Amino acid sequence: MIARILKWLMLLQVLAVLGLAYLAMHAWGIASPLLAVLLALAILLAVRALIVVRNFWESRRLGSPVPPEYQLGAMGAARLFFGELRATLWTSSWGMLRPRLHAADTITGQGLPVLLVHGYVCNGGYWTKLSLQLARAGIVHKAIDLEPINGDIEAFVPQVEQAITELCTRTGSDRVILVAHSMGGLVARAWLRHYGAARVARIVTIGTPHHGTALANLAAGANARQMSRIDGAPSGWLAQLAASETPETRALMTSMYSHHDNIVAPQASAQLPGARNIAFCGIGHVALASDARVLRQLLEEITIKNEVVQPPSAPHFA
Missing domain, CATH: 3.40.50.1820 (Alpha/Beta hydrolase fold, catalytic domain)
Structure with missing residues (x-):
């Protein structure tokens, strides 16, 4: 079920990109179709990023204290954000659309299924x-x-x-x-x-x-x-x-x-x-x-x- 829902959402996002690209060319004066599409993709990516930002903000506002040994600097916080954004984009835009596992025919050592x-x-x-x-x-x-x-x-x-x-x-x-x-x-x-x-x-x-x-x-x-x-x-x-x-x-x-x-x-x-x-x-x-x-x-x-x-x-x- 979730794969079907995500495929519909992907279609809506594609239509949104095309619509924004059309708007960019005919209302915002961008002559290049390529630049218009890139701008539309950037807007879509920014919306997805804002959702992740909101989740981080809410989780920090309602969160528990981070122990001193686990606190992050600016670079660590940037890696945290972009790592989560990348994982979210990949999972919802590809991984869960085509859920396939890698096969293993035997269990080695004492491994359990x-x-x-x-x-x-x-x-x-x-x-x-x-x-x-x-x-x-x-x-x-x-x-x-x-x-x-x-x-x-x-x-x-x-x-x-x-x-x-x-x-x-x-x-x-x-x-x-x-x-x-x-x-x-x-x-x-x-x-x-x-x-x-x-x-x-x-x-x-x-x-x-x-x-x-x-x-x-x-x-x-x-x-x-x-x-x-x-x-x-x-x-x-x-x-x-x-x-x-x-x-x-x-x-x-x-x-x-x-x-x-x-x-x-x-x-x-x-x-x-x-x-x-x-x-x-x-x-x-x-x-x-x-x-x-x-x-x-x-x-x-x-x-x-x-x-x-x-x-x-x-x-x-x-």
């Missing part, structure tokens, strides 16, 4: 770069497309269960690793609440608003309401989810997050007590699953030789 669970208003195309890394490592993986895009998170749970069953049947493995971005991490935790831990070795969440995000208050859908924060407190659904978990289930989880996330606000909401927490800096929300530092850490979490669950730890910063 991996199920990739995307976030809010995304699809499996979000995982293109991680998929390439997993394929190179010989790790079988599958991405799920959660629908409807604005549905209740609880309604996504049977879809995850079906995908896990298919992945286990395909590989002959009795367990999988769940890797989930943003809302997908909440979907993974909801699945764990319903089906238990027998078939999951680890759950790795990336940029997940475990305690809600204030920016979800501006979004639409039942899932957005479930991810919201009202008066600084997580939604009732999030509170119930947390209350259902034990130290043993939390010990299965790793939460990776950025102190400069532009969607999860406060950013500390991505920390999960009792789980292994790994912090990054200078990375935006969409860019998390394509950043080289995050990808390296993800592969380490996925391919870790010792499959014995580690005990809960204090937040670990990397």
Whole structure:
């Protein structure tokens, strides 16, 4: 569904560019068609950039303090912004329009199959770069497309269960690793609440608003309401989810997050007590699953030789 929506949005953007180019030539006195089109593209890019700027502004206004060792200078802030803009443009204008994963036929070493669970208003195309890394490592993986895009998170749970069953049947493995971005991490935790831990070795969440995000208050859908924060407190659904978990289930989880996330606000909401927490800096929300530092850490979490669950730890910063 999201791929179809994005294709329509791409068509609208193309029409907008053509319309602006026509206006530039006939109302603004630009004689060159090439210059008119370039100007129209620049206007479109500026609008997309302003959306990213707004998200950064809101997330900082509503965000948690950045520890001194993670604060950015001017160049670091510029890299953060342009990295997130690039990731957003690529994901929404190409990656999710043609969601394709890279194939891996065998599982090397002690690697387990991996199920990739995307976030809010995304699809499996979000995982293109991680998929390439997993394929190179010989790790079988599958991405799920959660629908409807604005549905209740609880309604996504049977879809995850079906995908896990298919992945286990395909590989002959009795367990999988769940890797989930943003809302997908909440979907993974909801699945764990319903089906238990027998078939999951680890759950790795990336940029997940475990305690809600204030920016979800501006979004639409039942899932957005479930991810919201009202008066600084997580939604009732999030509170119930947390209350259902034990130290043993939390010990299965790793939460990776950025102190400069532009969607999860406060950013500390991505920390999960009792789980292994790994912090990054200078990375935006969409860019998390394509950043080289995050990808390296993800592969380490996925391919870790010792499959014995580690005990809960204090937040670990990397």
